[in-house]
Amino acid sequence: MVTYKCLGCEKKVPLTMMGRKVRCPYCGGKIVYKPRLAPTKVIAR
Numbered sequence: 820m821v822t823y824k825c826l827g828c829e830k831k832v833p834l835t836m837m838g839r840k841v842r843c844p845y846c847g848g849k850i851v852y853k854p855r856l857a858p859t860k861v862i863a864r
């Protein structure tokens with residue numbers, strides 16, 4: 820499943836919840852982005 824992330828509320832938004840319009844169903848934000856499949860781990864030294 821393709822899951823995007825809302826830039827406004829930072830909730831995960833499944834592509835099936837958005838329908839045709841790309842919009843966050845939670846806050847109505849129009850900016851969603853696809854998070855990285857492999858999150859980068861930052862190791863502080």
Ligand SMILES: [Zn+2]
Nearest residue numbers: 825828843846
């Ligand atoms: Zn949102």
